[in-house]
Amino acid sequence: MTDSVIFTEDLTKIYQGELGQKPTVGVEGLHLDVRPGEVFAFLGPNGAGKTSTLKLLTRLLMPTRGRALIFGEPVSDNRTMRRVGFVPEQPNLYGYLTAAEMLDFIAKIFGLPASVRKKRISDTLDRVGLAASGGLAVRTFSRGMMQRLGMAQALINDPDLLILDEPMSALDPIGRKDFRDLILDLKNRGKTLFFSSHILSDAELVADRCGILNRGRLVQTGILGDLLESQTGSIEIAFIPAGGRPSAEDLARFSFSEQGGNRVVRVTRPEDVTAVVAAVQAHGGRLVSVSPQRKSLEDVFMAEIGR
Numbered sequence: 001m002t003d004s005v006i007f008t009e010d011l012t013k014i015y016q017g018e019l020g021q022k023p024t025v026g027v028e029g030l031h032l033d034v035r036p037g038e039v040f041a042f043l044g045p046n047g048a049g050k051t052s053t054l055k056l057l058t059r060l061l062m063p064t065r066g067r068a069l070i071f072g073e074p075v076s077d078n079r080t081m082r083r084v085g086f087v088p089e090q091p092n093l094y095g096y097l098t099a100a101e102m103l104d105f106i107a108k109i110f111g112l113p114a115s116v117r118k119k120r121i122s123d124t125l126d127r128v129g130l131a132a133s134g135g136l137a138v139r140t141f142s143r144g145m146m147q148r149l150g151m152a153q154a155l156i157n158d159p160d161l162l163i164l165d166e167p168m169s170a171l172d173p174i175g176r177k178d179f180r181d182l183i184l185d186l187k188n189r190g191k192t193l194f195f196s197s198h199i200l201s202d203a204e205l206v207a208d209r210c211g212i213l214n215r216g217r218l219v220q221t222g223i224l225g226d227l228l229e230s231q232t233g234s235i236e237i238a239f240i241p242a243g244g245r246p247s248a249e250d251l252a253r254f255s256f257s258e259q260g261g262n263r264v265v266r267v268t269r270p271e272d273v274t275a276v277v278a279a280v281q282a283h284g285g286r287l288v289s290v291s292p293q294r295k296s297l298e299d300v301f302m303a304e305i306g307r
């Protein structure tokens with residue numbers, strides 16, 4: 001706990017709602033321990049409690065019970081929060097300023113001297129892919145540009161921890177690639193990243209660890225490699241049968257599918273791999289691939305959420 005970047009214990013938010021309404025669980029009994037330098041993906045379906053948790057971590061909400069520490073200090077500690085950058089779900093930024101003016105405004109709030117502000121702002125705009133847009137009014141920005149600018153405002157103070165709520169939701173595939181590169185670059189510079197996401201394939205590419213939240217409860221946490229390895233162990237064999245004829249009798253006991261002109265069979269036992277490969281070759285067919293099937297984060301997610 002002493003060197004945790006984010007540590008929560010029984011962190012709970014119950015929304016009381018209007019008089020006569022039933023309380024709603026935002027998040028309940030959350031225990032988290034995010035380590036220095038980790039990229040942690042916080043996953044869960046709509047309404048799972050991701051935003052509630054991120055708001056508790058950034059002091060935008062008060063917990064009903066439990067506690068949250070950042071760099072070992074309560075989130076109420078102002079000095080600690082200066083080391084944190086936050087991008088909310090829908091960054092609501094000053095529309096009438098230009099992007100560069102807005103970043104300058106925020107840099108001044110952080111007390112950055114004029115001598116460093118100018119370079120910091122142009123470097124930051126560059127890092128989020130907005131180098132050419134610094135002079136444009138923010139109100140003219142597209143949703144993806146807003147998300148990039150949200151990231152820029154979070155980076156302006158060179159924080160040690162970044163907390164990001166659905167940072168990729170508005171980005172196109174190139175934007176998501178840029179964003180993944182940015183995350184890995186920040187990680188290489190020793191930063192810790194905690195982000196919520198629905199885009200499981202992107203989370204899979206950058207996260208070291210993930211937590212899956214459902215109905216306010218953490219249902220799974222783990223090192224991504226471990227979660228994805230603990231799987232069925234099935235092996236997929238693709239081949240082109242000889243002369244395009246139906247598969248040989250030796251293969252009759254397996255069931256096949258067609259994929260892009262290849263015949264594909266999935267087996268789990270090593271002896272079946274040997275049998276299929278031998279039969280394909282014995283009949284003059286051509287082997288295309290033998291690939292162990294890895295679980296995707298989506299498989300893990302679906303299994304945990306129980307659909």
Ligand SMILES: Nc1ncnc2c1ncn2[C@@H]1O[C@H](COP(=O)(O)OP(=O)(O)OP(=O)(O)O)[C@@H](O)[C@H]1O
Pocket residue numbers: 015017024025026027044045046047048049050051052053
């Ligand atoms: N201000 C509020 N008042 C009452 N209930 C709320 C409030 N904010 C969130 N909730 C409820 O808390 C639960 C968790 O919501 P939250 O916004 O944290 O989920 P989320 O995981 O971020 O969802 P999404 O993926 O849709 O962004 C939901 O049932 C939601 O209706």
Ligand SMILES: [Mg+2]
Pocket residue numbers: 050051052089165
């Ligand atoms: Mg949310």
